[in-house]
Amino acid sequence: MKQEFQGYRRPNGQVGIRNHILIIAIDECAEGIAQAVRQQVSECVIVTNHYTCMYAGNEELVNIMTGAALNPNVAGVLLLNMGCGSIDPTLIATPIEQAGKPVRRLSIIRNKGTRQSIRDGVALAKELVALAATIPIAPVALSELLVGVKCGGSDTSSGIASNPAVGRAVDALVDAGASCVAGELIELIGCESILRQRAVSPAVADKLERLIQEEEQRWHVPGTEVETMSIGNSVGGLTTLEEKALGALHKTGTRPIQDVLRITPQGIETPKAPGMYLSETTHLCGGSGMHFAALGTQVILWTTGGAGFSNPIVPVIRVSGNALLITEDIDVDVSGIMSATQSVEQAAGDVLDCLGRVIDGEQTAIEEVGFAYCSLYQKDQRLETLIHAQPV
Amino acid sequence: MTVKAIRLAQQDNVATLLSDALKHQAVDVIDDKNRLVGRYQALQAIPFGNKMALHAIASGQPVSKAGHAIGVAISAIPAGELVHVQNVRSQRLDIPPAIIGQIIDQMRIETE
Numbered sequence A: 001m002k003q004e005f006q007g008y009r010r011p012n013g014q015v016g017i018r019n020h021i022l023i024i025a026i027d028e029c030a031e032g033i034a035q036a037v038r039q040q041v042s043e044c045v046i047v048t049n050h051y052t053c054m055y056a057g058n059e060e061l062v063n064i065m066t067g068a069a070l071n072p073n074v075a076g077v078l079l080l081n082m083g084c085g086s087i088d089p090t091l092i093a094t095p096i097e098q099a100g101k102p103v104r105r106l107s108i109i110r111n112k113g114t115r116q117s118i119r120d121g122v123a124l125a126k127e128l129v130a131l132a133a134t135i136p137i138a139p140v141a142l143s144e145l146l147v148g149v150k151c152g153g154s155d156t157s158s159g160i161a162s163n164p165a166v167g168r169a170v171d172a173l174v175d176a177g178a179s180c181v182a183g184e185l186i187e188l189i190g191c192e193s194i195l196r197q198r199a200v201s202p203a204v205a206d207k208l209e210r211l212i213q214e215e216e217q218r219w220h221v222p223g224t225e226v227e228t229m230s231i232g233n234s235v236g237g238l239t240t241l242e243e244k245a246l247g248a249l250h251k252t253g254t255r256p257i258q259d260v261l262r263i264t265p266q267g268i269e270t271p272k273a274p275g276m277y278l279s280e281t282t283h284l285c286g287g288s289g290m291h292f293a294a295l296g297t298q299v300i301l302w303t304t305g306g307a308g309f310s311n312p313i314v315p316v317i318r319v320s321g322n323a324l325l326i327t328e329d330i331d332v333d334v335s336g337i338m339s340a341t342q343s344v345e346q347a348a349g350d351v352l353d354c355l356g357r358v359i360d361g362e363q364t365a366i367e368e369v370g371f372a373y374c375s376l377y378q379k380d381q382r383l384e385t386l387i388h389a390q391p392v
Numbered sequence B: 001m002t003v004k005a006i007r008l009a010q011q012d013n014v015a016t017l018l019s020d021a022l023k024h025q026a027v028d029v030i031d032d033k034n035r036l037v038g039r040y041q042a043l044q045a046i047p048f049g050n051k052m053a054l055h056a057i058a059s060g061q062p063v064s065k066a067g068h069a070i071g072v073a074i075s076a077i078p079a080g081e082l083v084h085v086q087n088v089r090s091q092r093l094d095i096p097p098a099i100i101g102q103i104i105d106q107m108r109i110e111t112e
Helices: A028-040 A059-070 A089-098 A113-133 A156-175 A192-198 A202-219 A231-235 A241-252 A285-295 A344-359 A381-386 B097-107
Strands: A004-009 A020-025 A044-048 A074-081 A103-107 A137-141 A146-151 A179-182 A257-261 A276-279 A299-304 A316-320 B003-007 B014-017 B026-031 B036-041 B051-053 B062-065 B068-073
Touching: A004 A344, A020 A028, A020 A059, A020 A113, A028 A044, A028 A074, A028 A113, A059 A074, A059 A089, A059 A285, A074 A089, A074 A113, A089 A103, A103 A113, A146 A156, A146 A241, A146 A285, A156 A179, A156 A241, A156 A299, A156 A316, A156 A344, A179 A241, A192 A202, A202 A257, A231 B097, A241 B068, A276 A285, A299 A344, A316 A344, B014 B026, B014 B062
Parallel strands: A020 A044, A020 A074, A074 A103, A146 A179, A146 A299, A179 A276, A257 A276, A299 A316, B003 B026
Antiparallel strands: A004 A137, B003 B014, B014 B051, B026 B036, B062 B068
């Protein structure tokens, strides 16, 4: 395991592995203008609030937008808003300024409309790109790395190949002093007793169990019941929900769990010490990518059958064990585990090698394609009240 | 060619098939370090990704995969038999009986 990576040091001390300029379309109607700016300034990535332009009850969403802007892979931020919505850009700009990160604002109505805003947006984005170019890249200790861990597009191979391989890689990363965070509490229903034993304290164990229970309730309100096991899952070989959950659990490795990080209307919980963490990340891929961005992860390990989730802020390394679905989109092929020609340890080594290259600047399989859709996900506050979710 | 199955943890009483096994076909069981741990005979067709019993599992006994209980046997399962929805139940959240029926039909699982 290598001990260093190449990073960009931010004014608040955090270190990124990419030097992106982020355009946030605070209102969905600013999306087109954000895209038009990006067409002329290719160094930009875009996050759009597709949820609503209204503030009330959406504090969690605003926190995620702010967290995404504060992600260490972001060098500078351009905030776009239409001017008639109620989310005040100052709410997002202030914490970015406080972190010492360059931020520019453009309010479209006040700025004489779409075309003028595109022209000005391009100028501001170019200014941010020039500022970013002055940030040197330098070796950084592995202890400054936070890796997101997620599964998606799961199939039979996931629980046997990609999840165990990533789990061992995660253990090696934690042992080397890095931090990892895995999420999807709904996927861990049935794993509570194992997770309790891994929790560093009874308080963390209780928090973990309570949050899994809340997530179960959230997705099983009568009339909106979510499919926790599909027929396809079962035909593929999964017999019970516990089995599915244990497959998903593999990707979290075996090291002690320091805490469960939450993003709430009150704020974002981030790791206090190196180690293995869980988070409240949704099992829905797009939203989880933004959640991981807001938590400050620089890179995500994503286990899959053969799909291709991506995120514009945090590079996603795709690990698949399904030989039939390996395409040029997959970064690490661990299908040798399924054909009994590769051990889980060897596969974990391949995962770590790829991670090592990506954190040193090499692009992931589809990173250079550039565009990746970004969903901002937040818990429905009406539902939170309904299930009596415990406030922080 | 011999069919292979992987036993993910030493205490497991099931192994996962790495390719389809036909009825009566020999199955080589390996551990997670690719070491052969035994040769079994599939008592019925077991598709890729599904589980085969490594020992006789009594009714009411937990089924263990990757070192953890994934459910409880609802009938006696002899070594070599398919371990799945027809003979195992979740202890947490059951699949509705109608869906279990559909899975058994779709997979053409042999049941007595």
